[in-house]
Amino acid sequence: MRARDDFLRRLRAVRRLRISLKGWGGVGAMAAVCVLAVAFVLLLPLTQSRGEAGADLGGQRTTQGVQARAPKCDESTVQNQSPAPSDAGGTTIDAIKARGVLKVGVDQNSYRWGYRDPNSAKGDLAGFDIDLVTAIAKNIFGSAYTDKSIQFLAIPTNERIPAIQKNRVDMVVRTMTITCKRAGQVAFSAPYFVTGQQVLAPKVSSITGYNDTLANKRVCSAKTSTANDSLNADKGKKIPASVTIMDPVPNQLDCLVKLQLGEADAVVTDGALAASQAAQDPTVELKGSPFTTEYYGVAMNLKATDLVRRVNRILETYRTSPDGWRASYTKWLLPTLRADSKSANPPVPQYK
Amino acid sequence: MTQPPKSSTAPPGSGVPTMPALPPQSGRSGAPAPRRAPDTAPARRTALAEGVDQLRAAATTEPGRLRAIGALLALLVVAFGAVTAWQTDSRASAADDVLHHSQPLSSDAADIYRSLADANTMAATGYLAGLQETQDTRKQYEDDIKTAAAKLVTAAANTDPGTSSAAIITDLNELLPQYKGLVESARANNRQGFPVGGAYLRAANDTMQNQMLPKAQDLYKNENARLSTDYGNAKPYPWFAIALGLVALGGLAWAQRRNYQRTNRVLNHGLVAASATTAVVLLWVVVGHTVARAGLDDSYDHGVKSLNVLHDARIASLKARSDENLTLVSRGAETHELADGTVMDAYDWGYDQQIAALGKGLKLADSLADDSAGRKPVAVANSSMTVWISRHKQVSEHNNAGDYQAARDGVIGKDGATAECFQAVDASLDTALKHETKEFQRSAGDGLDAMTGLTVGAAVLAVLGAAGAVLGIGRRLSEYR
Structure with missing residues (x-):
């Protein structure tokens, strides 16, 4: 009986909260509801099992199960969590400018994305990702940009996140899908490519x-x-x-x-x-067509919000400029992905 | 000469079961035997019975005893010679196998192992150079493949079907064209600028390092086991021959003492000659074997052991070199997680392992080298390796800093590249291997030489000795006519 009272009291509280949160947008309110619902479910078995030996374990198991299911982040909308674009500088951008070199983690083995042409005398990197890195570096350094302004670092797939967290690179542009798990470890730009x-x-x-x-x-x-x-x-x-x-x-x-x-x-x-x-x-x-939808983003350090906003601003221009996204797609990807692919247009960004 | 001993030895041997033959001294007991014989088995027993009768009759008289003694002595000396010839021949042929059969095969197996590892290194180097691949690298790769294929044929010809070596050779023969196919695909894709070429090269390297090289190593181990068996067969003293020699000498001494007691004559020329030849053969056997053993031991301790260590060191340096190249080819395509969770490039990690193995191998080779000529190339290899390690560190720094061009130049460039160091290590190890092979051949050859002629010599001397014994006894016998 006490449990049911508890439940009703909580339900009323939830209703009140929902009204007060209306102005904050659906997502936030829904999250709050979920958190409360979780708290309720947690309490229910605990109140019932008071005095009952052995039921604790079951209660704990429920706890874990529900917490894991709590929809903190939605995989289908995680690409929309990037902060709004801005031209403003900041500590990260200042540090890069002072250093004079943008350190970028890339792939060297993905043909048409980031690869070394073994037959070019200098063995330079080329590809869709590399074009984007060049656009970012040109914007950050402005007139100070030279062909030595970018330091490309080949990093293995499973080293992408540690490399950002340990600040070995400023950003990773390496066919990196935006996922909830990664979004908790690194900051993503707005999506620059949609695939599956x-x-x-x-x-x-x-x-x-x-x-x-x-x-x-x-x-x-x-x-x-x-x-x-x-x-x-x-x-x-x-x-x-x-x-x-x-x-x-x-x-x-x-x-x-x-x-x-x-x-x-x-x-x-x-x-x-x-x-x-x-x-x-x-x-x-x-x-056939892709059976999932994934978005590629530029990954940066969680603290480098100024850089993330700047990259989002750069992406805005890059998407529309004639020698930007479209030119790069035509050069590297059109022959195999073709024009009717869902990848053939840049994804429309939404910000947090 | 051969007929009498045969007929005279048969009775003492076969005399044991026939009870009446036991007391040969009593002349009377011999008489009933022939009478009983026709009763029981008249047709079958004649030959044997006649011989027994003759011997019994003979044993009663001094000339008869002398004849028996002479035959026995001649038989002992001839048997000694025969056993010596047989035992030394088997040892000499085992020693000959060590020198001319099993060691060369072991060295062939080492060559297969080395050629394969070298081919893999050359393939990786050539790939890394891309269109700038030199003619030398390409040629060395092709030569290595040819050497491996040719030596596999030799190894197959010297291997019994059904053995584990035969299975290994079959596997290697299947894997070799497969490996070559992967390398050629890698090259063709690389020429078109396709990164999948790197994946092909990694597949080729995987085939080589995880399938072919372990098999080649097993073959090498099998051949080394055969070498050890041959050593085992060549080294033991021919104890049976030596014991028989001592018995023959003892018999001769007893005969001479008997002769002296009955005739008061000190010397019987024939018997003295027989004793002398027997003693000479006995000495020859003991001394020859001791010298041969010393030579073989030396060839094992200073040759085979050093060769094994040097071969292993060379393989380690080749693997380190191919891993060094592949680090730049794979560019982070494969990783290896250390126990503490650190993630490393799989090939960079492989390089570290192999360089450590090379260092250990060189240390061991230095401790095994027994002269300055053997120690010098090992020292050169060691110092080249030190330079290699320090240069590799620089290459890693360039690579980690994203300066791919500098890293590549640091590995396959002309001046100051790790290529020089690797070549220096490889060349010094080659010199050391050649030196130790020579050492081995000299020592084992000395051992084999110590046994030269022993087989024939023992046979001839034994026949002479037996003749001496017979003549000596014959001389005494003639006094009764």
């Missing part, structure tokens, strides 16, 4: 996408990748149970090797990297 997990297979293959045509096929994915997680979760549901999920490889490019050697029938990776693989082999192509 996609299937890559030989042009002659009977596979048409992430569907039943994968039956009895061997599918390759990279270690600790979204693709690998999706495959394991969807096996027997969205894709047939007869799919062989191959041992994950250290790097997504290793999947292309396996595909070319005939050890794999299909590769699942995000559309951007799949396009990068397709660009290196004219006999393979992207199959």
Whole structure:
């Protein structure tokens, strides 16, 4: 009985709060409601179990389960959490200017995104991500920009976040998807590219996408990748149970090797990297449309709000300028992603 | 000469079961035997019975005893010679196998191991250089593959089917073209500027370092085990021959003492000659074997042991070099997590491991080297390695700072690059290996030489000794005619 009283009292409180929060926007209010609901659920078993030995454990288990489900961050809207653009300077930008060099973590093995051309005498980096880095550096340094203003650092996929947290780099521009987990560790810019997990297979293959045509096929994915997680979760549901999920490889490019050697029938990776693989082999192509939606963002240190706002401002110009986003897409990605892809236009930003 | 001993030895041997033959001295007991024989088995026993009868009859008289003694002595000396020849021959052929068969095969297996590791290093170096790949690197890669393929054929010819070595050779023969295919795909993709070339090179390196090199190492270990077996067969003293020699000498001494007691003559020329030849063969066997053992021990301690350590060190330096190149080729595509959670580039980590192994190997090689000619190249390798480590540190700094061009120049450039250091290490280890191979061949050769002629010499001398014994006894025998 006491528990039910508690519940009613809490419900009334929630109602009051909802009214008072109306002006703050739906998201905040909903979050508050959720927190209260969680608190209530937590209290319920505890009040009931008072004096009852052994029920504590059950109560704790409920606690953990509910806390994990608490919708603090929504994966479908996490790309809209970046602060509004601004031209203002700040301590981070001042430090970069004083240093004279922008340190950027990039990939050197993603064809058309960030890669070293082994045949250029200087072995310079090139690609869609590299173009964006150049635009950012040109804006930050202004007239002081030279070809030595950017220091490109090759960092492995699993070192992207530690490199930012330990300030080894000012930013990471490396086909990095904005996710809730990462958003708690680093600050993301507004999204600059939209893509999704996609299937890559030989042009002659009977596979048409992430569907039943994968039956009895061997599918390759990279270690600790979204693709690998999706495959394991969807096996027997969205894709047939007869799919062989191959041992994950250290790097997504290793999947292309396996595909070319005939050890794999299909590769699942995000559309951007799949396009990068397709660009290196004219006999393979992207199959079907992406089955997830992911946004790439520039990752920076959580404390570097001035830099994040500045990058968002730069992105605004970059999206619309004729020698900006469009030119870079046309140069690097149009041949494999084509014009009708959902990636073919820059995502429309929303800010916090 | 051979006929009498045979017929005279048969009775003492076969005399044991036939009870009546036991007391040969009593002349009367011999008489009933022939009479009983026709009763029981007249047809079958004739040959044996006749021999027994003759011996019994002979044993009663001095000439008969002399004949038996002579035959026995001749037999002992000939048996000694035969056993000596047989035992030393098996040892000499084992020693010969060490020098001319198992050690060369072990060294071939080491060459397969080294060529494969070297090919992998050259492939990585060539890839890193891209279009600036030198003709030398390319040629060395091709030569390494050819050497490995050719030596695999030799190894296969010297391996019994069904053994683990045969299985390894089959596997390596399958993996070699596969490896080469991956390297060529890497090269072709790299020429088009496709980063997937780097993934192919990593796949090739993985095939080499995780499948082929461990197999090549196993083959090398198998061949070393065969070498150890041959050493084991060559080294033990021929105890049976030595014991037989002592018995023969004892027998000769007893015969001479008996002769002296009955005739008061001090010297019987034939028996003295027989004793002398037997003693010579015995001495030859003991001294020859001792010298051979010393030579073989020396060849093992200063040759084989050093060679093994140097081979291992060389492989470590080759692996370190390919890892160093691959660090710049893979550019963070693969990582290795340390126990404390630090994430390192997988190849940079591999380099650290191999350089440490090289350092350890060189230290051990230095302690095993027994002369300055052996120690000098090891010292040069060691100092080159020190420079290599310090230059590599600079390369790492360039690479970590994002100065890829400087890092690449630091690895495959012309002046001041780690390439020089690696080449210096490799060349000094090659010199050291050549020196130790020579040491091995000299010591093992000395050991083998100590056994030269022993087999034939023992046989000839034994025949002479036996002849001496027979002649000596014959001389005494002639006095009864």
